[in-house]
Amino acid sequence: MLCARVWDSYDDILKARKAAWNWFVKDPNRITSIGKRDWACVTV
Numbered sequence: 001m002l003c004a005r006v007w008d009s010y011d012d013i014l015k016a017r018k019a020a021w022n023w024f025v026k027d028p029n030r031i032t033s034i035g036k037r038d039w040a041c042v043t044v
Contacts, residue, residue: 001020007013024030034040 001023002016005016007016
């Protein structure tokens with residue numbers, strides 16, 4: 001949502017960040033899937 005983009009102002013960056021966060025939070029399955037990836041797990 002935020003990579004490889006350029007904004008005209010700091011306020012534009014904050015708006016984009018808020019929109020990206022809201023998009024991410026609305027999809028709990030996406031959040032859960034990140035933690036289930038083999039490369040994202042830590043074993044001790």
